[in-house]
Amino acid sequence: MREITIFNKSHSTREIREYFHNEKKPFIVRNVIKSKINLDFLIDKFKEEKVISLNPNSDKEILSVGSLIQKVKNGKKYRLRANTKLGNKICKYIDTSFIKNIKNQKKHLFDYLLSFGKTSRQKTLFMSTKDCTFTKHSHIISGIILHLDGKKTWYISDKRESFLSIKYKSLLNPNPLYVTDKKPNKEISFNLNPGDLLYMPAYWFHYTISHDTNISYSYFFTEPIKYYLTKTFIMFAYQAVTNPIFSLVKALKKEPEEHIYDRDDIIMRCNKIRDKKKRKEALKFFKNNDYS
Numbered sequence: 214m215r216e217i218t219i220f221n222k223s224h225s226t227r228e229i230r231e232y233f234h235n236e237k238k239p240f241i242v243r244n245v246i247k248s249k250i251n252l253d254f255l256i257d258k259f260k261e262e263k264v265i266s267l268n269p270n271s272d273k274e275i276l277s278v279g280s281l282i283q284k285v286k287n288g289k290k291y292r293l294r295a296n297t298k299l300g301n302k303i304c305k306y307i308d309t310s311f312i313k314n315i316k317n318q319k320k321h322l323f324d325y326l327l328s329f330g331k332t333s334r335q336k337t338l339f340m341s342t343k344d345c346t347f348t349k350h351s352h353i354i355s356g357i358i359l360h361l362d363g364k365k366t367w368y369i370s371d372k373r374e375s376f377l378s379i380k381y382k383s384l385l386n387p388n389p390l391y392v393t394d395k396k397p398n399k400e401i402s403f404n405l406n407p408g409d410l411l412y413m414p415a416y417w418f419h420y421t422i423s424h425d426t427n428i429s430y431s432y433f434f435t436e437p438i439k440y441y442l443t444k445t446f447i448m449f450a451y452q453a454v455t456n457p458i459f460s461l462v463k464a465l466k467k468e469p470e471e472h473i474y475d476r477d478d479i480i481m482r483c484n485k486i487r488d489k490k491k492r493k494e495a496l497k498f499f500k501n502n503d504y505s
């Protein structure tokens with residue numbers, strides 16, 4: 214896969230649905246979501262809501278949505294990562310019918326884990342600001358990303374990475390995240406603009422870079438078990454063994470919002486690496502990736 218497949222309004226829903234179910238590769242649908250969500254909308258609807266943000270130092274900071282957005286408007290590098298609190302509240306203002314049209318509503322085994330706790334982990338809101346980036350990572354869940362405001366550059370692997378090439382396989386346990394090196398020359402990059410939809414399959418490596426403030430909504434879900442057994446067997450089996458289901462459930466019982474890693478958390482994990490050289494390397498690796 215050298216380029217990502219791009220659909221637009223002229224393609225039939227059936228064609229896109231078939232691609233989604235049969236290919237299981239990333240794709241974009243351009244300009245299919247209507248949304249009025251921007252910074253002013255967030256202030257208008259959720260001003261008093263308290264959220265866990267990451268501040269310019271990549272530390273967690275609890276702020277009201279009103280003061281968070283004021284800081285963002287003043288050019289401060291604050292961000293919201295996978296915020297379930299706002300994600301669950303905002304979904305009624307987003308036309309998600311396109312997701313329902315391409316993805317059937319059947320729940321798969323692991324989807325029940327995503328529904329643990331008070332709020333669903335399936336509905337999340339992201340807000341990034343200039344120069345925000347993230348480590349190159351992949352996860353056990355798939356995502357349908359609806360880009361709502363501003364522009365974001367995505368970098369994704371051109372194929373499924375080999376298991377052996379993955380740099381950090383269990384550093385972030387019990388959160389089942391694989392992390393690896395960025396290779397911008399080999400990756401596929403594209404921008405998402407307001408109204409665009411992106412499908413990111415489970416265990417497909419990706420990261421983003423923001424050049425300006427942008428907002429997106431991600432709907433996370435798990436694939437049928439057949440997907441994990443046929444397409445990503447080693448990645449799935451390794452996590453099942455090293456990150457057994459009970460520790461996963463324990464992690465999931467924490468309120469979803471608290472899941473986001475901040476600088477202190479990552480540093481603490483890196484400092485636990487016994488080998489001095491590897492420890493130093495890990496600290497440098499995450500420092501260059503915004504920690505979050």
Ligand SMILES: [Fe+2]
Pocket residue numbers: 350351352419
């Ligand atoms: Fe991700």
